[in-house]
Amino acid sequence: MTVIQFKDVCKDYRIHRILDHIDLQIEQGEFFGLVGVNGAGKTTLIKSLLDLCEIEQGDIYLFGVPHTTYNARTHLSFLPEHFIPPYYLTGQNFLTYIARLQGQTFNLARAHEICCTLDFAVTALNQPVQDYSKGMAQKLGLIASILSNKSLLVWDEPMSGLDPKARAYLKNYLVNLKGIGKTLFFSTHLLPDVEALCDRMAILHEGRLKFVGTPAECCRLFATPNLEQAYLNCIEQHE
Numbered sequence: 001m002t003v004i005q006f007k008d009v010c011k012d013y014r015i016h017r018i019l020d021h022i023d024l025q026i027e028q029g030e031f032f033g034l035v036g037v038n039g040a041g042k043t044t045l046i047k048s049l050l051d052l053c054e055i056e057q058g059d060i061y062l063f064g065v066p067h068t069t070y071n072a073r074t075h076l077s078f079l080p081e082h083f084i085p086p087y088y089l090t091g092q093n094f095l096t097y098i099a100r101l102q103g104q105t106f107n108l109a110r111a112h113e114i115c116c117t118l119d120f121a122v123t124a125l126n127q128p129v130q131d132y133s134k135g136m137a138q139k140l141g142l143i144a145s146i147l148s149n150k151s152l153l154v155w156d157e158p159m160s161g162l163d164p165k166a167r168a169y170l171k172n173y174l175v176n177l178k179g180i181g182k183t184l185f186f187s188t189h190l191l192p193d194v195e196a197l198c199d200r201m202a203i204l205h206e207g208r209l210k211f212v213g214t215p216a217e218c219c220r221l222f223a224t225p226n227l228e229q230a231y232l233n234c235i236e237q238h239e
């Protein structure tokens with residue numbers, strides 16, 4: 001089943017074309033990594049998907065439903081690039097609030113379990129978010145997203161701010177989520193994570209998708225066994 005479909009999507013900011021005729025399809029159960037230089041348009045593509053910005057042209061579908069339909073996002077959980085939880089809530093208040101917004105009952109035992117898998121001290125759930133470090137706030141966002149139990153996770157640079165231990169823990173946990181059929185569509189600058197986690201990847205450059213395929217295909221196409229070098233070869237070829 002196709003869970004995300006971009007069909008000939010164009011997006012402009014003022015006179016600048018940011019997304020230029022994007023065609024992309026993500027299937028259920030896929031882990032898909034979106035990479036590209038700063039300003040390539042990764043966040044804009046994600047915002048377009050979520051109908052957080054208007055597109056000039058094209059169609060986007062979520063689970064076969066037009067992305068502007070109110071219930072198109074029912075089965076997805078989104079974590080933005082700069083996640084800032086309300087400073088006046090404790091971590092647990094925030095998770096409870098989000099669960100309620102999603103019509104779910106907050107499950108403390110499960111929250112504690114996910115905290116442990118992300119190396120987040122459960123005692124910190126009782127602290128106000130204003131006392132959190134950047135990485136702790138990011139982990140809280142990840143915990144909320146995982147707790148939502150949605151089948152599609154859309155994450156914009158999820159590893160940003162995570163220390164190497166938390167990153168390793170998250171990667172292990174994602175392998176479990178993959179095992180139970182979740183779909184992950186995420187942007188990242190971390191090519192080793194793409195290599196370790198993703199079934200497929202896309203390189204977005206100057207508004208266009210310059211490559212879509214498996215990390216191994218990327219290496220083959222750009223004639224190097226190293227994904228980082230393959231990525232560089234891809235974008236340099238188009239400069």
Ligand SMILES: Nc1ncnc2c1ncn2[C@@H]1O[C@H](COP(=O)(O)OP(=O)(O)OP(=O)(O)O)[C@@H](O)[C@H]1O
Pocket residue numbers: 013014018036037038039040041042043044045081
């Ligand atoms: N609200 C906006 N108004 C005008 N221009 C914008 C807006 N948001 C993004 N842009 C421009 O769109 C382009 C793509 O930005 P976007 O944030 O999508 O890139 P990105 O690939 O996510 O970058 P990064 O890796 O740095 O997070 C940039 O040139 C940016 O300046």
